């Protein structure tokens with residue numbers, strides 16, 4: 284007997300990619316279980332699938348930075364000064380990224396590259412250990428949203444969020460709709476999808492000086508004048524990141540989707556003060572904010 288739950292959840296995360304750098308991503312998760320019927324004549328109660336399997340997936344990868352541990356341009360070091368914190372040093376074709384975060388912000392995956400296949404294997408192994416004996420098989424289908432139009436991938440952190448969105452390197456793949464004087468503008472949507480393609484979005488308020496940043500000795504030896512530095516404290520701990528200027532956009536606000544929609548409107552108004560704009564900014568799949576100006 285097989286049981287399925289489609290659209291069980293969306294995982295929003297970022298990952299280290301040798302060619303693209305740190306990439307924000309959103310994948311929808313469908314689940315298919317194979318098993319015999321239990322004493323309730325069920326393969327597994329939908330409530331268990333929806334709550335427990337979703338919780339396992341969230342705990343494993345959601346709002347984390349996924350690290351392909353077989354990639355030799357990544358190193359992880361335990362912080363000696365901050366218990367429970369780790370440093371990640373990552374060199375990509377786009378430049379070097381250096382981070383400090385509480386360990387829960389990273390998922391270490393034994394693979395050469397993060398892709399749908401490796402994350403599916405990783406999650407399947409973890410979930411199978413939690414399933415009752417009557418459930419013998421598990422098929423996960425991870426898939427990006429089908430998007431007919433412009434989208435971007437960004438990575439960010441929300442220092443004021445009391446949940447996992449406080450993690451300084453989690454991200455999303457998000458649609459963007461822009462209306463100019465009531466008409467959808469594919470041209471403006473393309474401009475923003477290009478501007479925020481594989482971008483790190485930092486808040487100016489989180490900028491920190493070189494003397495105050497906390498990174499590994501390896502990172503400190505490899506920082507260049509091109510790196511910009513950001514840091515904050517949030518309930519899970521201290522977060523630091525160094526990002527090369529070329530793959531960074533610094534906004535004058537926090538990066539909640541409400542404020543990002545407003546940021547885009549303000550930039551558009553600066554360029555064309557006489558025109559009216561509406562920006563529908565998504566954050567991951569099927570949610571977002573609308574700003575007008």
Ligand SMILES: Nc1nc2c(c(=O)[nH]1)N=C([C@H](O)[C@H](O)COP(=O)(O)OP(=O)(O)OP(=O)(O)O)CN2
Pocket residue numbers: 292293295345346441444446448453538539540541566567
């Ligand atoms: N009003 C807003 N709420 C939240 C924002 C925001 O910008 N505006 N942002 C976040 C985080 O960035 C987070 O990444 C959003 O992800 P989401 O999947 O919605 O978070 P949850 O884990 O709580 O939801 P699940 O569907 O259970 O994964 C949070 N809120």
